[in-house]
Amino acid sequence: MKKQKLNKQVEERGYFYEKNGEKEGKIMTKKQKKMLYRILASAGMVLLWNVIPVTGILRLLLFLAAYLVIGYDILKKAGKGIKNRRVFDENFLMAVATVGAFALAIYDRSGDYNEAIAVMLFYQVGELFQSYAVGKSRKNISALMDIRPDYANIEQDGALVQVDPDEVETGSVIIVQPGEKIPIDGIVLEGSSSLNTSALTGESLPRDAKAGDEVISGCINMTGVLKIQTTREFGESTVSKILELVENSSSRKSKSEAFISRFARVYTPAVCYGALALALVPPIVNMMFFSVSPQWNVWVYRALTFLVISCPCALVISIPLSFFAGIGGASREGILIKGSNYLETLSKTKYVVFDKTGTLTEGVFQVTGVHHNKLEEEHLLQYAALAECASSHPISKSLQRACKTPLDRSRVTDIQEISGQGILATVDGIRVAAGNDRLMKNMQVEYRECHCAGTIIHMALDGEYAGHIVISDVVKPHAKEAVSRLKASGVSKTVMLTGDRKQVAEQVASQLGIDEVYSELLPDDKVSKVEKLLEEKSDRARLAFVGDGINDAPVLSRADIGIAMGAMGSDAAIEAADVVLMDDDPMQIAKAIRISRKCLGIVYQNIVFALVIKFGCLALGAVGVANMWFAIFADVGVMILAVLNAIRALYVHRL
Numbered sequence: 001m002k003k004q005k006l007n008k009q010v011e012e013r014g015y016f017y018e019k020n021g022e023k024e025g026k027i028m029t030k031k032q033k034k035m036l037y038r039i040l041a042s043a044g045m046v047l048l049w050n051v052i053p054v055t056g057i058l059r060l061l062l063f064l065a066a067y068l069v070i071g072y073d074i075l076k077k078a079g080k081g082i083k084n085r086r087v088f089d090e091n092f093l094m095a096v097a098t099v100g101a102f103a104l105a106i107y108d109r110s111g112d113y114n115e116a117i118a119v120m121l122f123y124q125v126g127e128l129f130q131s132y133a134v135g136k137s138r139k140n141i142s143a144l145m146d147i148r149p150d151y152a153n154i155e156q157d158g159a160l161v162q163v164d165p166d167e168v169e170t171g172s173v174i175i176v177q178p179g180e181k182i183p184i185d186g187i188v189l190e191g192s193s194s195l196n197t198s199a200l201t202g203e204s205l206p207r208d209a210k211a212g213d214e215v216i217s218g219c220i221n222m223t224g225v226l227k228i229q230t231t232r233e234f235g236e237s238t239v240s241k242i243l244e245l246v247e248n249s250s251s252r253k254s255k256s257e258a259f260i261s262r263f264a265r266v267y268t269p270a271v272c273y274g275a276l277a278l279a280l281v282p283p284i285v286n287m288m289f290f291s292v293s294p295q296w297n298v299w300v301y302r303a304l305t306f307l308v309i310s311c312p313c314a315l316v317i318s319i320p321l322s323f324f325a326g327i328g329g330a331s332r333e334g335i336l337i338k339g340s341n342y343l344e345t346l347s348k349t350k351y352v353v354f355d356k357t358g359t360l361t362e363g364v365f366q367v368t369g370v371h372h373n374k375l376e377e378e379h380l381l382q383y384a385a386l387a388e389c390a391s392s393h394p395i396s397k398s399l400q401r402a403c404k405t406p407l408d409r410s411r412v413t414d415i416q417e418i419s420g421q422g423i424l425a426t427v428d429g430i431r432v433a434a435g436n437d438r439l440m441k442n443m444q445v446e447y448r449e450c451h452c453a454g455t456i457i458h459m460a461l462d463g464e465y466a467g468h469i470v471i472s473d474v475v476k477p478h479a480k481e482a483v484s485r486l487k488a489s490g491v492s493k494t495v496m497l498t499g500d501r502k503q504v505a506e507q508v509a510s511q512l513g514i515d516e517v518y519s520e521l522l523p524d525d526k527v528s529k530v531e532k533l534l535e536e537k538s539d540r541a542r543l544a545f546v547g548d549g550i551n552d553a554p555v556l557s558r559a560d561i562g563i564a565m566g567a568m569g570s571d572a573a574i575e576a577a578d579v580v581l582m583d584d585d586p587m588q589i590a591k592a593i594r595i596s597r598k599c600l601g602i603v604y605q606n607i608v609f610a611l612v613i614k615f616g617c618l619a620l621g622a623v624g625v626a627n628m629w630f631a632i633f634a635d636v637g638v639m640i641l642a643v644l645n646a647i648r649a650l651y652v653h654r655l
Helices: 003-012 030-051 056-083 090-108 114-145 238-251 255-290 296-310 313-332 340-347 377-387 394-402 437-442 479-488 502-512 523-536 553-558 571-576 587-622 628-650
Strands: 152-156 159-163 173-176 186-190 193-196 207-209 226-230 335-337 349-355 361-371 412-418 422-427 430-435 455-461 464-475 493-497 516-518 542-547 561-564 579-581
Touching: 030 056, 030 114, 056 090, 056 114, 090 114, 090 255, 090 296, 114 313, 114 628, 255 296, 296 587, 296 628, 313 335, 313 340, 313 587, 313 628, 335 340, 335 587, 340 349, 340 542, 340 561, 340 587, 349 523, 361 377, 361 394, 377 394, 377 412, 377 422, 377 430, 377 455, 377 464, 394 455, 394 464, 430 437, 437 455, 464 502, 479 493, 479 502, 479 587, 493 502, 493 523, 502 516, 523 542, 523 553, 542 553, 553 561, 553 571, 579 587, 587 628
Parallel strands: 349 493, 349 542, 493 516, 542 561, 561 579
Antiparallel strands: 152 159, 152 173, 173 226, 186 226, 193 207, 335 579, 361 464, 412 422, 422 430, 430 455, 455 464
């Protein structure tokens, strides 16, 4: 899709799009501005015609002109609906009610056409208001539309050439200058910079990128020039998958939305036939059984009032808007919810099941302790790092990262790797042994056991025990608080599933306050455990599984709601999960649940409020207590109040 086409679609849907941090779109779209001008013109004409003393045909024509200015599109839509055999909708109700009001004014020769125009005028005001509200709620999601890059820079003959990202092949080298978006996922070959990831993660702090780091499309390069080798085509990149997710989110309706759609299909024809009966039955009964005047004008007026009151705008507009606002508010916080059905399911979550590595822990091995050391900690780490300097094993890499001083490999000789045990090497003439307890036993070195969970690297220098180094996966900073907040949010049970050793898993679970833990599981075992938990829970409770989205796709799909952590760079997360957290902070899980519950609360408020007011006013209209002006409030007023309430779902930052 080209930029121009995308921008056009964005504008048509009421989105705002940005360029270089400045809004290209105005406060209102062209369509909204046109409607505002029509409202002002029609209102001005009505006021003027009421001041000018005109009567008869001329007065009718002048008011008819004001009516057509504000209502021609409603009449057109109603006509198309009749033509396409989709008669019963709000356009038909408004058309019949207002045309009928005109007809009554002509029949009574009152010359009072104000009510007919007022109904249409206020209805269009309500439509404009809800259009603006939808645009406001979509503004949060529109930031995601802005992550789509316009071009990619390729170096040709010493000059930078801008090409369409779709034309860049995998393995190509692209140049990203300061202020530009990274167009395609890749690995940094040269340069270092800070990346603005706020459009993807909602995180305001920039992330550093240097040679060897993986970077994803959609981030903005802030400081330095980056030379990046692409690792996939644009169509498979992170930015494309996110845009596809957003575009498809509206197609997945919640049970509440589906109910309102079914309700409207039954309700609208019912009230139309009810209005027809109200206009015909009482006059006929008066003539046949009571021999009194039928009072056609009175009962037709009540029927028309009944039609205006019955318009289901408040429900049809505010309920989808509430869900859309909730999804928009969540996206601003870096939480992508694929549809309103998942938002509704998320609100009922009572069980949260976690993967461990990459979800509750960093997924990166780090030196977490040095115990029983006779040398200074830094010196012992240096011996261990030098002995392991020739290895590419993750354990070796973590030792090298922990060593603060630069490593001079010329100090190391006679490196010998013993499979399943460790490393022997000579460092500065000292024979260094670094490995597990089996290595110490084979060397007949007395070692000290460690009470900590993790990988233990025992050290011996010239055959004497020098202490041990603990290497383990580090718990994420907010993981414990995240579990605590989940329980405070009404989650009744937290469970951790991991393929890691039992001792490590139990220590992490105990540290974080996890209720149940299952360790040493294969991917199939995780699915079985989740299925067992699904059987044990109550019918109304929902189970959420939180994983990194790489090897947890089967479990994410099996759970009631799948939540992907650390989705930056994880294709499986976006594919399999129902909710994608664009940052790997587990604190976002509780926030996502609170957002969903706030949104559902607003939805139920709007349903109850709209139905109670609607049916109450319908009864008043049927007995003649409510006039057309009262009907305008019952229709437009209730819709505006419901829309205002729906917009509250946007404001979720403090949840």
